Amino acid sequence: xxxxxxxxxxxxxxxxxxxxxxxxxxxxxxxxxxxxxxxxxxxxxxxxxxxxxxxxxxxxxxxxxxxxxxxxxxxxxxxxxxxxxxxxxxxxxxxxxxxxxxxxxxxxxxxxxxxxxxxxxxxxxxxxxxxxxxxxxxxxxxxxxxxxxxxxxxxxxxxxxxxxxxxxxxxxxxxxxxxxxxxxxxxxxxxxxxxxxxxxxxxxxxxxxxxxxxxxxxxxxxxxxxxxxxxxxxxxxxxxxxxxxxxxxxxxxxxxxx
Amino acid sequence: xxxxxxxxxxxxxxxxxxxxxxxxxxxxxxxxxxxxxxxxxxxxxxxxxxxxxxxxxxxxxxxxxxxxxxxxxxxxxxxxxxxxxxxxxxxxxxx
Numbered sequence: 001x002x003x004x005x006x007x008x009x010x011x012x013x014x015x016x017x018x019x020x021x022x023x024x025x026x027x028x029x030x031x032x033x034x035x036x037x038x039x040x041x042x043x044x045x046x047x048x049x050x051x052x053x054x055x056x057x058x059x060x061x062x063x064x065x066x067x068x069x070x071x072x073x074x075x076x077x078x079x080x081x082x083x084x085x086x087x088x089x090x091x092x093x094x095x096x097x098x099x100x101x102x103x104x105x106x107x108x109x110x111x112x113x114x115x116x117x118x119x120x121x122x123x124x125x126x127x128x129x130x131x132x133x134x135x136x137x138x139x140x141x142x143x144x145x146x147x148x149x150x151x152x153x154x155x156x157x158x159x160x161x162x163x164x165x166x167x168x169x170x171x172x173x174x175x176x177x178x179x180x181x182x183x184x185x186x187x188x189x190x191x192x193x194x195x196x197x198x199x200x201x202x203x204x205x206x207x208x209x210x211x212x213x214x215x216x217x218x219x220x221x222x223x224x225x226x227x228x229x230x231x232x233x234x235x236x237x238x239x240x241x242x243x244x245x246x247x248x249x250x251x252x253x254x255x256x257x258x
Numbered sequence: 259x260x261x262x263x264x265x266x267x268x269x270x271x272x273x274x275x276x277x278x279x280x281x282x283x284x285x286x287x288x289x290x291x292x293x294x295x296x297x298x299x300x301x302x303x304x305x306x307x308x309x310x311x312x313x314x315x316x317x318x319x320x321x322x323x324x325x326x327x328x329x330x331x332x333x334x335x336x337x338x339x340x341x342x343x344x345x346x347x348x349x350x351x352x353x
Contacts, residue, residue: 040264042285042296049299146295153288 003254006073006081012185014069015088016195018078019231021061022089025079026239027110028054029246030097039100046146050107053139060132080250084240085233092175094230094239098168101154101161105168108147112209113179114140116201125193148212155216166218177226179205266315267293269300271307279311287312 008014031051038044062075092110097103118140121133154165180198182190189195213220229235249256264286270279282301287293293312301307321329333339 040286042287042292042300045303046296046299049303142298149291149295153292 003081003251005083005086006077008073008078008082008086009069009071011069012189013194014065016186016189017061017065017068019088021058021065021078022087023093023110024054024061025058026087026089026242027093027107028052028058029242030093030095030103030106033097034103043100047103050139050143050146053136053143057132057136057139060135064128064132076250080247084235084243087230087233087235087239087243089230089239090175090178091227091230091236092172092178094236094242095172095175096238099164101164102168102172104147104150104154105165105172107143108151108212109172109176109209110179111140111143111147112205113176113198113201115144116204116208117196117198120196120201124195129194151212151218152216155213155218162217165216169213169218170221173221173223174225174227177224178228178230181228181231183231264288267297267312268315268318269293269297270311270313271297271301272309273307275308279309282306284315290314 008018010018028051031047031054034047035044035051038047058079059075062078065078066074090110092106095102095106115137118133118137122130122137124130124133151165154161156162180202182198186195190197210220265288266284267287267290268284269282271282272279285293285296285300287296290312294310297310297312302310
């Protein structure tokens, strides 16, 4: 790697935007890894479509973060020129695709949150964020529907699909708590009406998720111990590998375009 | 990959209000709900549609290509069935 990482002035709003943008970029990238590998052509397209929705969300959030920061960074620099410790995404979204059930369970947990989150954010006092929310909400609602339908079919499908779906839920459950965590900087944004309190979404999220999981004849783990760290740059070992692929071109050929 | 668990579906898209649904292709899906979602992802990615129908391909009864002559050739010599032998009065305007 021949290009140095940028430095970012992480004011509370810039940090808030980067966290959501990183969620979308990293999950979108994970979905793009399925391109050409999905179990069937139809699902190959569906996963890529969801990935592109998320990439679009990431771009808008990065662009807005760049504008708020005002230090000459842009969406590409945020995506390509930050190290793993500068990434602020949830640990959940960086978890490897694993099998199809794991990818869909990860999507299901995230989309169940994102759907509620963006709908609530449409009332943000920040007009740009409210506009991004209005667009993202429709996309997330569809991601939620698609991943829910698959959870039902995998859970209530064959013995093997049930086992794979249950294993995915068990393994990913500890990464769901981070979606509802808030730090002091975010608390100030919540108080200002710019952000919404994710804790206020938790009951509805749990109701929706547990309802579908039960209907799918699956079970949520009883454990409430939750893994955290992504929001402050403490990631699992998987993110570095993901970024080395995502960033390799721009790090090797700075500013390359085609 | 076609398996017995993922039957074939025919997809019909309506592009705008007032126009008919048109056949645009087929896909594999395990059931109607997933067929509809797959149709959305495959055939409306560029804003092509406002409404989607999916129909099990097995529900379609098709004419036999080998009977093309019997089925369609008799109509080819009946030009009087085309409404082109009428003089449209001026006051009717555009029809």
